[in-house]
Amino acid sequence: MTTLEHCQQLDQNDPLRSLREQFELPPGLIYLDGNSLGVLPRATAARVAQVVTEEWGQGLIRSWNKAGWFDMPQRLGDRIAGLIGAGPAEVVATDSTSINLYKVLSAALLIGRHEHPTRLRVISERSNFPTDLYIAEGLCNEHGGTLTLLEADELQAALAPESAHDVAVLLLTHVNYRTGAMHDMAALTAAAHRAGVLTVWDLAHSAGALPVDLKGAGADFAVGCGYKYLNGGPGAPAFVWVHPQHAERFWQPLAGWWGHAAPFAFTPDYKPAPGIGRYLCGTQPILSLSALACGLDTFSAAEPMGGMVALRQKSLALSDLFIELVAQRCAGQGLTLVTPLAHAQRGSQVCLARADGAFAIMQALIARGVIGDFRAGDGGRHPDILRFGLTPLYTGFADVWQAVEHLRQVLASGEWQRPEFNRQQAVT
Amino acid sequence: MTTLEHCQQLDQNDPLRSLREQFELPPGLIYLDGNSLGVLPRATAARVAQVVTEEWGQGLIRSWNKAGWFDMPQRLGDRIAGLIGAGPAEVVATDSTSINLYKVLSAALLIGRHEHPTRLRVISERSNFPTDLYIAEGLCNEHGGTLTLLEADELQAALAPESAHDVAVLLLTHVNYRTGAMHDMAALTAAAHRAGVLTVWDLAHSAGALPVDLKGAGADFAVGCGYKYLNGGPGAPAFVWVHPQHAERFWQPLAGWWGHAAPFAFTPDYKPAPGIGRYLCGTQPILSLSALACGLDTFSAAEPMGGMVALRQKSLALSDLFIELVAQRCAGQGLTLVTPLAHAQRGSQVCLARADGAFAIMQALIARGVIGDFRAGDGGRHPDILRFGLTPLYTGFADVWQAVEHLRQVLASGEWQRPEFNRQQAVT
Numbered sequence: 001m002t003t004l005e006h007c008q009q010l011d012q013n014d015p016l017r018s019l020r021e022q023f024e025l026p027p028g029l030i031y032l033d034g035n036s037l038g039v040l041p042r043a044t045a046a047r048v049a050q051v052v053t054e055e056w057g058q059g060l061i062r063s064w065n066k067a068g069w070f071d072m073p074q075r076l077g078d079r080i081a082g083l084i085g086a087g088p089a090e091v092v093a094t095d096s097t098s099i100n101l102y103k104v105l106s107a108a109l110l111i112g113r114h115e116h117p118t119r120l121r122v123i124s125e126r127s128n129f130p131t132d133l134y135i136a137e138g139l140c141n142e143h144g145g146t147l148t149l150l151e152a153d154e155l156q157a158a159l160a161p162e163s164a165h166d167v168a169v170l171l172l173t174h175v176n177y178r179t180g181a182m183h184d185m186a187a188l189t190a191a192a193h194r195a196g197v198l199t200v201w202d203l204a205h206s207a208g209a210l211p212v213d214l215k216g217a218g219a220d221f222a223v224g225c226g227y228k229y230l231n232g233g234p235g236a237p238a239f240v241w242v243h244p245q246h247a248e249r250f251w252q253p254l255a256g257w258w259g260h261a262a263p264f265a266f267t268p269d270y271k272p273a274p275g276i277g278r279y280l281c282g283t284q285p286i287l288s289l290s291a292l293a294c295g296l297d298t299f300s301a302a303e304p305m306g307g308m309v310a311l312r313q314k315s316l317a318l319s320d321l322f323i324e325l326v327a328q329r330c331a332g333q334g335l336t337l338v339t340p341l342a343h344a345q346r347g348s349q350v351c352l353a354r355a356d357g358a359f360a361i362m363q364a365l366i367a368r369g370v371i372g373d374f375r376a377g378d379g380g381r382h383p384d385i386l387r388f389g390l391t392p393l394y395t396g397f398a399d400v401w402q403a404v405e406h407l408r409q410v411l412a413s414g415e416w417q418r419p420e421f422n423r424q425q426a427v428t
Numbered sequence: 429m430t431t432l433e434h435c436q437q438l439d440q441n442d443p444l445r446s447l448r449e450q451f452e453l454p455p456g457l458i459y460l461d462g463n464s465l466g467v468l469p470r471a472t473a474a475r476v477a478q479v480v481t482e483e484w485g486q487g488l489i490r491s492w493n494k495a496g497w498f499d500m501p502q503r504l505g506d507r508i509a510g511l512i513g514a515g516p517a518e519v520v521a522t523d524s525t526s527i528n529l530y531k532v533l534s535a536a537l538l539i540g541r542h543e544h545p546t547r548l549r550v551i552s553e554r555s556n557f558p559t560d561l562y563i564a565e566g567l568c569n570e571h572g573g574t575l576t577l578l579e580a581d582e583l584q585a586a587l588a589p590e591s592a593h594d595v596a597v598l599l600l601t602h603v604n605y606r607t608g609a610m611h612d613m614a615a616l617t618a619a620a621h622r623a624g625v626l627t628v629w630d631l632a633h634s635a636g637a638l639p640v641d642l643k644g645a646g647a648d649f650a651v652g653c654g655y656k657y658l659n660g661g662p663g664a665p666a667f668v669w670v671h672p673q674h675a676e677r678f679w680q681p682l683a684g685w686w687g688h689a690a691p692f693a694f695t696p697d698y699k700p701a702p703g704i705g706r707y708l709c710g711t712q713p714i715l716s717l718s719a720l721a722c723g724l725d726t727f728s729a730a731e732p733m734g735g736m737v738a739l740r741q742k743s744l745a746l747s748d749l750f751i752e753l754v755a756q757r758c759a760g761q762g763l764t765l766v767t768p769l770a771h772a773q774r775g776s777q778v779c780l781a782r783a784d785g786a787f788a789i790m791q792a793l794i795a796r797g798v799i800g801d802f803r804a805g806d807g808g809r810h811p812d813i814l815r816f817g818l819t820p821l822y823t824g825f826a827d828v829w830q831a832v833e834h835l836r837q838v839l840a841s842g843e844w845q846r847p848e849f850n851r852q853q854a855v856t
Contacts, residue, residue: 024485033489040485048480048715049473056662057452057468061461061799069662096710098684099527126696131685131710134698138683142570149696227711234484234497234714255566256526257559266804268554268577270562282524282559283655285716286662287476371489376694 001328002401007321010397016305016314020394022298023231030399030406032372035177035205035349035389038231044294051290072289073237073258073280079296080230080239083308084203084222085213091241092276093292094258094284097204097225100240101135103252103279104221105171107242108198109143110250112168116196119168120145123158123197127151127382129177132202136171151381152181156191164195174212175205175347178375178385180319180339182206182347186217193218198246204228207239208299209348209391210315211308220246229348229391230299232292240279247275256281298393314392315348318400322350322388325404333411338385349389353377358384363421364410370403429756430829435749438825444733444742448822450726451659458827458834460800463605463633463777463817466659472722479718500717501665501686501708507724508658508667511736512631512650513641519669520704521720522686522712525632525653528668529563531680531707532649533599535670536626537571538678540596544624547596548573551586551625555579555810557605560630564599579809580609584619592623602640603633603775606803606813608747608767610634610775614645621646626674632656635667636727637776637819638743639736648674657776657819658727660720668707675703684709726821742820743776746828750778750816753832761839766813777817781805786812791849792838798831 011017024040025031031039055067064070077091084091094100105122112119122136126149133147140147145168150158155172158164170192175182189199201222206212208229214222220243226236251272257263258280261271272278302311323337338351354361362374377383388403410416439445452468453459459467483495492498505519512519522528533550540547550564554577561577568575573596578586583600586592598620603610617627629650634640636657642650648671654664679700685691686708689699700706730739751765766779782789790802805811816831838844 024481026486026488029488031488037484037489037492039488040480045477045480045485049477052468052473052476052661052719053452056465057473058454060454060457060459060467061465061801062794063662064465095523095527096684096712098710099523099682102682128696130688130694130696133696134683134685134688137698138679138681141679142681233480234491235711235717237713238710251566251569253566253570254527254530255562256524257562260558260562264804266558267806268556268558268561270565282526282666283663284524285665285713287719288713288716289663291480291715366490373489376692378695 002321002325004398004401007397007401014314014397016302016310016392019298019302020396022301023394025394028369030370030403032370032388032390032395032403034391034394035209035228036373037227037234038229038295038391039394041231041294041298043297044233044291047294048287048291051287069286072286073284074277076289076293076296077239077276080207081241083212083299084207084224084241085215086241087215090244090276091239092280093226093237093239093289094280095238097202097223097238098131098135099254100223100238101132101200101202102139103254104200104223104240104242105136105139105169106253107246107250108169108200108221109139109145111246112198119166121167122147122169122171123155123167124149124171125152125155125173125176127176127178128171128173129202129204132171132173152183155188159188159191159195159197161195164197167195167197169198169200171200173202173204175209177205178351178382180347180349180351182345184344185219189217189219205347205349210312214241219243226292226295230292231295233288233295236288236292236295237284242276242279244275252279254281258282258284302393311392315390316343316346318390318392318395318397319346319348319350321397322390322400322404325401326352326407329404329408330411348391349387352386353383354386355383357416358386360421361410361416362386364416365406367421368406368410370406430749430753432826432829435825435829442742442825444730444738444820447726447730448824450729451822453822456797458798458831460798460816460818460823460831462819462822463637463656464801465655465662466657466723466819467822468661469659469722469726471725472661472719475722476715476719479715497714500714501712502705504717504721504724505667505704508635509669511640511727512635512652512669513643514669515643518672518704519667520708521654521665521667521717522708523666525630525651525666526559526563527682528651528666529560529628529630530567531682532628532651532668532670533564533567533597534681535674535678536597536628536649537567537573539674540626541571547594549595550575550597550599551583551595552577552599553580553583553604555604555606556599556601557630557632560599560601580611583616587616587619587623587625589623592625595623595625597626597628599628601630601632603637605633606779606810608775608777608779610773612772613647617645617647633775633777638740642669647671654720654723658720659723661716661723664716664720664723665712670704670707672703680707682709686710686712730821739820743818744771744774746818746820746823746825747774747776747778749825750818750828750832753829754780754835757832757836758839776819777815780814781811782814783811785844786814788849789838789844790814792844792846793834795849796834796838798834
């Protein structure tokens with residue numbers, strides 16, 4: 001049996017241990033939900049206060065230039081690029097993931113339709129993050145296309161050239177939000193390209209969680225989230241990447257003044273900015289963007305320690321430990337591991353299915369100060385899930401031990417069956 | 429001649445004078461650019477700090493429910509509704525003005541096309557805010573429609589039923605950003621409806637600046653800005669209103685999870701929320717939304733003093749004074765008043781055209797601590813403009829006197845011709 005003392009020793013020997021000091025972790029809380037909302041970096045409060053009182057309060061309109069507000073989407077985009085295998089001037093931080101997805105999926109559909117007018121189908125995964133499917137559904141309705149939803153293990157066959165002749169776009173989230181399973185981005189992109197299909201990747205659960213190599217995989221478009229692993233704060237602006245070979249092929253439909261080639265000329269005709277700049281639309285929320293900058297700073301400190309490669313190594317060690325401890329301590333309690341055991345197929349979270357009681361079990365854990373989250377199943381192939389996010393910047397090995405011990409106690413004692421844990425309510 | 433002492437007396441007698449104390453006005457600055465970026469309310473810094481350190485830092489994911497983050501677009505929307513003649517549950521604060529315009533213009537075009545398949549034209553004003561025209565241009569390209577740009581005095585004729593048989597939507601900004609001229613919303617909406625045309629109003633320069641009566645005018649759709657007269661901070665989220673009779677007629681195309689009828693059910697199919705809720709898309713920037721809430725609070729203090737009606741009265745008195753002082757003190761300096769003299773046609777800004785030197789004159793004023801802004805002309809019917817925003821919540825009569833005195837000195841001395849004021853650079 002793996003002991004708490006052993007886990008404490010792992011923390012002592014962890015070369016990334018000091019990174020945790022960058023964050024304001026509420027005392028007594030074991031927070032395994034950084035894949036939903038990242039923890040507050042220590043530097044953020046002072047920086048946001050400075051933006052409010054000095055840059056806005058004193059600088060006022062002059063801060064658009066003097067404080068660099070106007071270029072912030074590009075500046076932050078360049079920093080995100082370094083985490084996802086993209087180059088400089090290829091990423092902008094802006095808008096929400098859903099809206100950025102609309103932009104790139106529109107562009108991809110236009111490119112597809114332009115080159116192959118009979119390609120009118122979008123393929124995605126049935127358990128993809130729902131908002132991605134809603135955006136795709138809406139765009140397909142607009143463009144007269146169809147959205148086909150498949151299981152993960154059906155994707156390769158659907159991308160066989162003989163099956164995919166009418167497919168324009170493969171739209172996938174790199175790491176599945178429900179299961180923590182990671183797609184092989186390079187292999188699926190190669191298969192898509194062999195069939196003449198463009199790829200759109202949602203990096204919501206991978207950017208900042210593990211190394212992503214968009215250019216290496218030959219991907220076409222990507223979007224991602226600023227408030228999960230990037231620690232940008234609630235609802236922080238998202239990001240969008242377009243491969244340079246596609247960036248200037250079409251307008252994207254949300255063509256606003258921040259994406260204009262000459263935004264201050266105020267001409268009545270739209271002329272898109274060169275490169276990724278045309279994926280900007282309207283004025284961005286500067287306070288929230290400033291907090292995102294502080295979130296990105298927390299990765300800079302990891303650079304001399306090996307950056308995303310070292311963070312990935314720790315993430316896998318944390319999830320291995322979680323899986324091992326659940327097997328050791330919660331056997332016979334009806335939990336099924338949903339997250340793949342193979343490292344190459346695992347994101348940075350561990351998900352456990354249970355036929356019943358998953359909601360109440362998570363409520364009982366939260367009451368004990370262990371925060372993960374619950375995701376409802378569909379009553380069929382996709383069961384109810386307990387989800388535990390492992391964020392190597394600030395999660396320790398002893399945290400994992402304590403979390404599983406609480407889980408063991410909640411299950412063994414039947415505590416989760418108390419009525420107060422069974423009141424269903426909105427959770428995010 | 430109107431004296432400074434007289435203006436100081438006007439400030440003394442101003443029943444709204446105490447409202448200025450709600451704001452952090454930089455000492456020594458005369459800020460006449462609240463129509464571009466509103467001033468920082470005193471309460472904002474502490475509130476944003478609380479959201480960062482307590483709600484995010486301590487509450488973490490639990491704050492989506494406990495701190496009311498999730499309902500913030502609706503809660504703020506209800507408060508904005510009170511400023512624009514809309515009802516409860518008809519407005520949401522979300523995204524940017526450009527993106528909200530895309531939503532409502534898409535919906536309006538769909539309604540138009542559904543009812544009259546031959547209506548494929550959008551009419552707007554050539555000097556409408558350019559980003560509105562870009563969004564319209566993009567949507568017309570997508571939908572096979574055309575965008576017709578007219579001068580303000582050509583609109584009524586274009587809306588004659590015999591001319592407008594192929595027009596789907598009239599898209600106008602209520603108060604023109606360049607000239608400060610205000611359209612007659614009720615009359616133009618009535619003319620549009622007689623011709624079977626739907627109306628989309630951009631309230632960027634009127635919400636919070638003057639009473640707006642969307643329902644009274646029978647308008648169909650509206651959007652507006654959070655960071656100008658609403659004092660929400662740089663890039664604050666915008667708002668969107670849809671007349672209840674249209675709200676549920678179509679999806680809008682940016683169909684994300686926040687606009688789903690059951691956002692936490694995570695179902696793969698989109699089912700739009702009832703009412704205005706379906707105009708939400710992705711997760712919103714909570715820090716920036718929290719600052720917008722503080723901006724809206726500055727209007728609450730005005731309620732017992734007569735609210736928007738009293739603020740409008742003061743705004744007109746300020747712009748009357750500005751116009752009168754320019755006539756008295758800057759005669760013969762080549763300035764032409766562009767803003768209408770008639771109150772019913774005037775927004776809350778005064779704009780002066782000059783054949784040459786307008787950019788340098790504004791730079792010289794800014795160097796003196798008088799902040800307005802410059803808007804370039806088109807070399808034709810629309811000249812270069814000096815723009816002065818008058819924000820009755822915090823602008824005083826003596827401010828106006830001092831601003832015009834600086835303008836007089838800059839012109840009379842030729843100070844504006846100094847080389848340092850003639851370097852063109854980006855201005856917002």
